[in-house]
Amino acid sequence: MPQPSSAPPAAPPDGRERPVAHAADLVVFGGTGDLSMRKLLPALYHCDRDGRLAPDARIIAVSRGGLDDADFRGKVDAEVRPGLHAGDAAGWDRFLRRLHHVCADVPAGRDAPAHPGWGRLTRMLAGREDTGRVFYLASPPMTFGPFCRAADRAGLVTPRSRVVLEKPLGRDLAGARHINDEVGAIFGEHQIFRIDHYLGKETVQNLLVLRFANAFLEPIWNSLWIDHVQITAAESVGTPGRRGYYDHAGALRDMVQNHLLQLLCLVAMEPPSRNDREAIRDEKLKVLQSLRPISGTEAARFTVRGQYIAGRVDGRAVPGYLDEPDDTPPTDASRHVETFAAIRAEVKNWRWAGVPFYLRTGKRMPDRRSEIVVQFKDVPHSIFSGGVPNRLVLRLQPGEGIHLLIMAKEPGAGEVVPRPVPLSLSFADTFHARVPDAYERLLADVLAGDPTLFMRRDEVEAAWGWIDPIVATWESAGDLPEPYAAGTGGPVAAHELLGRSGRAWHEEDLP
Numbered sequence: 001m002p003q004p005s006s007a008p009p010a011a012p013p014d015g016r017e018r019p020v021a022h023a024a025d026l027v028v029f030g031g032t033g034d035l036s037m038r039k040l041l042p043a044l045y046h047c048d049r050d051g052r053l054a055p056d057a058r059i060i061a062v063s064r065g066g067l068d069d070a071d072f073r074g075k076v077d078a079e080v081r082p083g084l085h086a087g088d089a090a091g092w093d094r095f096l097r098r099l100h101h102v103c104a105d106v107p108a109g110r111d112a113p114a115h116p117g118w119g120r121l122t123r124m125l126a127g128r129e130d131t132g133r134v135f136y137l138a139s140p141p142m143t144f145g146p147f148c149r150a151a152d153r154a155g156l157v158t159p160r161s162r163v164v165l166e167k168p169l170g171r172d173l174a175g176a177r178h179i180n181d182e183v184g185a186i187f188g189e190h191q192i193f194r195i196d197h198y199l200g201k202e203t204v205q206n207l208l209v210l211r212f213a214n215a216f217l218e219p220i221w222n223s224l225w226i227d228h229v230q231i232t233a234a235e236s237v238g239t240p241g242r243r244g245y246y247d248h249a250g251a252l253r254d255m256v257q258n259h260l261l262q263l264l265c266l267v268a269m270e271p272p273s274r275n276d277r278e279a280i281r282d283e284k285l286k287v288l289q290s291l292r293p294i295s296g297t298e299a300a301r302f303t304v305r306g307q308y309i310a311g312r313v314d315g316r317a318v319p320g321y322l323d324e325p326d327d328t329p330p331t332d333a334s335r336h337v338e339t340f341a342a343i344r345a346e347v348k349n350w351r352w353a354g355v356p357f358y359l360r361t362g363k364r365m366p367d368r369r370s371e372i373v374v375q376f377k378d379v380p381h382s383i384f385s386g387g388v389p390n391r392l393v394l395r396l397q398p399g400e401g402i403h404l405l406i407m408a409k410e411p412g413a414g415e416v417v418p419r420p421v422p423l424s425l426s427f428a429d430t431f432h433a434r435v436p437d438a439y440e441r442l443l444a445d446v447l448a449g450d451p452t453l454f455m456r457r458d459e460v461e462a463a464w465g466w467i468d469p470i471v472a473t474w475e476s477a478g479d480l481p482e483p484y485a486a487g488t489g490g491p492v493a494a495h496e497l498l499g500r501s502g503r504a505w506h507e508e509d510l511p
């Protein structure tokens, strides 16, 4: 029987984890939830198909639901398989055989007896301590500490274990610190993988290559040449069935604190001296620490929040946020929560002083579009009529790729009128390869023990430190978010946020 670990294992002396064999067992707390069924299990199936799972790897879902292995396999077969490409029946059957379900709850208090399910989990994992194991916490954040403690008490945490924490980590800085302390009491920082799936997107990883494997951009990557940066994560989906989570999160905590700030960091960071996890995360942290704080009257000037009301998306009538179908009826929190947020941020350092970084995210926007647009300054003196400043568009979705909009002349006689034409790099077309889902890449990294694309504790806390004053100002104002009709580009004030400086949110018609 493995002994409970009494202290977090120390990091190796040089702070770098040695490459380890792929972890054999993946225990997913919350393995029956929305995230698991929609993202994790499809990604794990693809990892399996690509030979990234150890031959004897098992995926053990833990939830309070009274499912046995057969029930869980049936659920996954019914809910996950239809979303995958057809074919490879043998591969799918092999994947199903890897799946198990254990019914367990977190103990009600620190000294409360463990749920009997922990005994079964302990028996299942016994004798496999040397193979490495991953605990994936795909459950509500308040269960993270209790799950880790229960796993430790059951003797399941070995020096080669890793733990994955989903975002958002808590609701504010204090909450994030609390979770980090609880998890950090059991796992060493080098064992903790704080996931932000935007970092697994192909375009996001390519941003590092674009910036640091090409020489031409660096001389113009600064306030002398760049007018502003827009980072957008627009979604056409609403939040049906997610009220319990979303009422207490909202767009700022759900998307800005993590995904959008991580993208901002990668655009704004200084070149790291090495391509390793600490060097990259050190540079990202410096960006977060350089963000100009926004609070009080500045929050009113530089932020906009909205909530969707009924409208049309893709030609279909959809309800407003408060009328989304859900088991939980709307409350006062529902009325106040934002489904759209826009912020004019600024990085106060030598490179970026004076360059606005516009962050925008919303549900029930006209379409699903995530992109980073770097807008360069206009030519100092134009000899043509027409023409617009160059833009570099990093498209995360749909169609991951990079597009540089340059001015070109249309062939033919007559007056020369420059017009923007994209020089385009589509990853799928150029490399003739399937672009893997972000979770696939990140799960493979977890299994292989590489934390480079995961957030370090200080990064997450610095991000909350910037978000908290904005939330506090919104909450103390007590007013309601500005309504916007589903299928439109967000509240009028968001357009004004850019419009005040004569700019417009770009809606590029790119390939």
Ligand SMILES: NC(=O)C1=CN([C@@H]2O[C@H](COP(=O)(O)OP(=O)(O)OC[C@H]3O[C@@H](n4cnc5c(N)ncnc54)[C@H](OP(=O)(O)O)[C@@H]3O)[C@@H](O)[C@H]2O)C=CC1
Binding pocket: 029, 030, 031, 032, 033, 034, 035, 036, 062, 063, 064, 065, 104, 105, 106, 137, 138, 139, 140, 141, 143, 166, 167, 168
């Ligand atoms: N859904 C998404 O797209 C995303 C979600 N996340 C994060 O992932 C996590 C899960 O989200 P999501 O899947 O949407 O949530 P769901 O509510 O759909 O699923 C939660 C899961 O946790 C289990 N669970 C909850 N409480 C306990 C408990 N006390 N003991 C054992 N199991 C428990 C639930 O099963 P049961 O109730 O049967 O016990 C279920 O399997 C959250 O931290 C969320 O912030 C992050 C990014 C995207």
Ligand SMILES: O=C1O[C@H](COP(=O)(O)O)[C@@H](O)[C@H](O)[C@H]1O
Binding pocket: 197, 233, 235, 254, 255, 370
């Ligand atoms: O983390 C989250 O991300 C999804 C959007 O992810 P994407 O990869 O589809 O852009 C969002 O819908 C969800 O609310 C949020 O929790």
